[in-house]
Amino acid sequence: MKKIGVLTSGGDSQGMNAAVYAVVRYGLEKGLEVYGIHSGYQGLMDGKVEKLSLNRVENIIHRGGTILQTARCPEMKTEDGQKKAVNTLNRNGIEGLVVIGGDGSFQGAKVLSTKYGIKTIGIPGTIDNDLAYTDFTLGFDSAATVVINTVQMLRDTMTCNGRTCVVEVMGRRCGDIALYAGLTSGAEAIVVPEVGYDIDAIVARLQSNAAVGKLDNIVLVAEGVCSAEQVCADIKLRMPQISIRSLVIGHVQRGGNASFQDRLLGVKMGSRAVDCLVEGKTDRVIGIRDNAIIDEDIVEALSKQKRIDLNLYELANKLSKY
Numbered sequence: 001m002k003k004i005g006v007l008t009s010g011g012d013s014q015g016m017n018a019a020v021y022a023v024v025r026y027g028l029e030k031g032l033e034v035y036g037i038h039s040g041y042q043g044l045m046d047g048k049v050e051k052l053s054l055n056r057v058e059n060i061i062h063r064g065g066t067i068l069q070t071a072r073c074p075e076m077k078t079e080d081g082q083k084k085a086v087n088t089l090n091r092n093g094i095e096g097l098v099v100i101g102g103d104g105s106f107q108g109a110k111v112l113s114t115k116y117g118i119k120t121i122g123i124p125g126t127i128d129n130d131l132a133y134t135d136f137t138l139g140f141d142s143a144a145t146v147v148i149n150t151v152q153m154l155r156d157t158m159t160c161n162g163r164t165c166v167v168e169v170m171g172r173r174c175g176d177i178a179l180y181a182g183l184t185s186g187a188e189a190i191v192v193p194e195v196g197y198d199i200d201a202i203v204a205r206l207q208s209n210a211a212v213g214k215l216d217n218i219v220l221v222a223e224g225v226c227s228a229e230q231v232c233a234d235i236k237l238r239m240p241q242i243s244i245r246s247l248v249i250g251h252v253q254r255g256g257n258a259s260f261q262d263r264l265l266g267v268k269m270g271s272r273a274v275d276c277l278v279e280g281k282t283d284r285v286i287g288i289r290d291n292a293i294i295d296e297d298i299v300e301a302l303s304k305q306k307r308i309d310l311n312l313y314e315l316a317n318k319l320s321k322y
């Protein structure tokens with residue numbers, strides 16, 4: 001293999017740049033030519049290909065976002081779109097492709113490899129941590145850190161006003177950001193889609209806290225359950241006397257420098273993806289399991305069902321009792 005490509009696709013996440021950095025520099029080190037494809041599958045269809053040099057990826061390892069830009073591209077789901085994508089790769093002599101993205105992007109990678117014979121390797125880049133085959137995805141640690149820092153700031157004002165705040169976090173249908181950030185910020189209640197929304201349990205917790213004079217509470221809600229505004233309204237209906245606010249943290253969860261963990265994961269996964277291509281492997285996705293970097297068959301990986309860590313959920317519930 002002489003020429004490989006790399007693209008970032010779907011929702012951006014911190015650590016994508018660290019992975020791009022590693023794919024480029026490790027790839028060059030291995031004697032490969034490395035091409036960046038701009039704006040995910042859209043750029044692949046449109047032929048937006050750039051030969052990347054060592055200098056081009058200088059000083060990006062820490063940066064959020066992605067220097068390759070990203071996009072959501074429905075046309076990639078059609079045969080027409082897929083053929084355009086394959087043409088770009090063939091025209092440029094690119095034999096192997098590293099796709100950095102979430103489960104949707106991996107579906108695209110699966111099609112390219114299984115239907116068109118392109119050697120593809122996936123790197124899980126999404127803040128949602130919603131891929132079952134890997135313990136962690138790139139960006140999850142940084143996004144959860146944004147959430148815990150936000151909760152810490154909220155605490156200052158909620159505490160001195162004796163207020164409760166309902167905070168909505170991202171994650172699509174996955175509750176991991178809410179769970180891990182809730183556990184590590186001492187949220188008084190955590191609501192995740194995998195467990196469900198129990199307004200009575202939340203109100204019981206707030207009432208028992210109020211009975212002992214604790215009026216500041218953080219209720220962390222995963223967006224896959226319902227909106228913070230809805231939870232706020234439901235609480236207010238049952239506790240009309242409560243002083244309560246709501247906050248949607250939103251896209252800042254995808255912003256800021258990548259954490260140490262995401263940089264480390266990015267460079268380890270990026271270099272492993274290049275190793276896979278050099279070894280002639282294809283249809284693989286890179287992950288981390290029990291602290292070791294792994295590669296696994298893409299079809300097998302995507303067939304696994306993501307589950308929430310219920311032990312961690314129970315622990316958070318126990319630790320946050322007042």
Ligand code: ADP
Nearest residue numbers: 010011072073076077101102103104105107108
């Ligand atoms: P993420 O990769 O973060 O999960 P999306 O679900 O939006 O984000 O997927 C990103 C892109 O992957 C889509 O815009 C589309 O180009 C491609 N994609 C998603 N699903 C498929 C599919 N079934 N077949 C081919 N390409 C797909």
Ligand code: F6P
Nearest residue numbers: 011102126127128170171172254
């Ligand atoms: O998949 C990452 C993610 O940030 C989700 O947590 C969120 O639901 C979605 O993307 C937001 O998408 P957009 O950036 O298109 O608003």
